[in-house]
Every structure is written in structure tokens, then in C-alpha cells.
Amino acid sequence: MAEGVRPEKCVVAVDGPSGSGKSTVSRRLAAAVDGVYLDTGAMYRAVTWAVLQAGADLADPDSIAKIALETELSIGTDPAAPHFAANGINVDAPIRGAEVTAAVSAVAAVPSVRKHLVALQQAIIVGHPRIVVEGRDIASVVAPDADLKIYLTASSAARAQRRSAENASDVAATEADLTRRDTLDSSRAADPLRQATDAVEVDTTGMGIDEVVAYVLRLLNSKVSS
Numbered sequence: 613m614a615e616g617v618r619p620e621k622c623v624v625a626v627d628g629p630s631g632s633g634k635s636t637v638s639r640r641l642a643a644a645v646d647g648v649y650l651d652t653g654a655m656y657r658a659v660t661w662a663v664l665q666a667g668a669d670l671a672d673p674d675s676i677a678k679i680a681l682e683t684e685l686s687i688g689t690d691p692a693a694p695h696f697a698a699n700g701i702n703v704d705a706p707i708r709g710a711e712v713t714a715a716v717s718a719v720a721a722v723p724s725v726r727k728h729l730v731a732l733q734q735a736i737i738v739g740h741p742r743i744v745v746e747g748r749d750i751a752s753v754v755a756p757d758a759d760l761k762i763y764l765t766a767s768s769a770a771r772a773q774r775r776s777a778e779n780a781s782d783v784a785a786t787e788a789d790l791t792r793r794d795t796l797d798s799s800r801a802a803d804p805l806r807q808a809t810d811a812v813e814v815d816t817t818g819m820g821i822d823e824v825v826a827y828v829l830r831l832l833n834s835k836v837s838s
Contacts (some may be wrong), residue, residue: 766816
């Protein structure tokens with residue numbers, strides 16, 4: 613897609629495990645097409661923050677579901693400055709903390725929570741002509757009719773290096789936590805992490821961000837112009 617050219621309408625689904633580059637690539641892609649950006653993982657994190665604030669038992673799916681349905685989410689979709697609030701409180705910082713990170717897979721595994729948030733996500737998609745949506749079940753569940761489906765991946769070592777650089781954390785501990793989350797996300801009964809059959813896999817292990825974004829833009833151009 614030439615610089616300055618954008619499709620009139622497009623939905624791009626970007627799935628993949630943590631540390632594969634989804635957020636950076638998706639935000640850059642959304643800006644390139646003059647569209648909006650939706651981080652569905654942050655929605656689950658915001659609900660998880662609310663669950664933890666309420667002191668709910670993470671082993672009690674009914675309590676988790678009740679809090680999720682009662683939590684009012686405010687979602688900013690500007691790729692240059694995405695933001696999230698839960699019940700009127702800005703949660704951009706706490707949802708990236710260790711406590712939420714450790715608990716989010718348990719909350720995201722509750723089927724009624726997923727059903728509720730998927731409906732919200734689909735409503736947001738319908739409301740925007742050009743949108744890039746990132747998560748773990750976008751191509752398979754949230755936007756199965758997306759114009760382009762991308763599955764970003766990278767080696768576990770590369771993903772751990774990236775995430776530890778972001779969080780100033782120990783690489784080995786980060787890799788162990790990523791492996792834990794990969795296992796939980798890919799083995800849950802409701803909407804597990806998996807590559808959609810018609811998604812294009814992009815291994816970002818040896819690629820820079822500019823290279824990945826340029827490649828995905830070329831794929832999008834071929835899709836929307838065909």
C-alpha cells in the first residue's frame with residue numbers, strides 16, 4: 613500500500629502470543645491506514661483489575677462473571693494514545709502490573725466473561741470503517757470475516773527478551789511466565805489461542821518493526837485491492 617493511500621474500509625485481525633509484537637505492529641498499522649486500534653487483551657486486563665479490586669475468588673467463575681458484567685469500561689481507540697478506564701478509573705498502568713498479569717488468564721477463561729467482552733468488541737468494530745484489532749481469538753471468534761488475518765509469532769527466547777526489556781524484568785523468569793500464559797491461553801475451553809486456518813503466519817523473530825509493518829501493509833493492499 614503506497615504511503616498516504618488507505619482503503620475505504622478494512623478490518624485487520626492480529627492474533628498471537630504475548631511478546632510477538634502484536635501491540636506495536638497493530639498500532640503502527642492502524643496509524644498507517646488512518647484507522648483505529650483495539651487492544652482486546654487490555655479489555656480482559658481491565659476486567660481482571662476490577663475483579664481483583666473487588667477481592668473476588670479467582671476460582672469462582674460466577675463471582676468473576678458478575679463483576680465483569682457490572683464493570684463499566686471506557687475504551688480509547690486512538691493508536692497514538694490508547695487508554696482504558698474501569699468504572700471511571702484510569703487503569704492504563706495497573707493493568708500492566710504483575711498482579712493483573714498473573715490473574716488475567718483465569719478471568720479470560722470464564723466463558724460468560726468472553727461472551728460479554730466479545731459482544732463489546734464486535735460493537736466497536738462495527739462502529740469504525742478502518743480498524744486493527746489485536747488479541748488471541750480475533751480471527752477465529754471476534755472478527756471471523758476480517759479482511760486480513762495475521763498470526764504473529766516469535767521464538768520464546770525472542771519474546772522473553774522483548775518483554776523483559778519493556779518491564780526491566782529477568783529474562784528467564786519472563787520466559788517461564790510467557791510459557792505459563794501460552795499454556796493456559798491455548799488450552800482453555802472457551803475460545804483458546806490458536807491460529808485461524810486462513811490467517812497468514814508472520815514469524816517476527818528476526819524482523820524489525822518497520823519490516824513487519826511494511827510486510828503486513830503489502831498483504832492488506834493485496835487483499836483490499838483484489
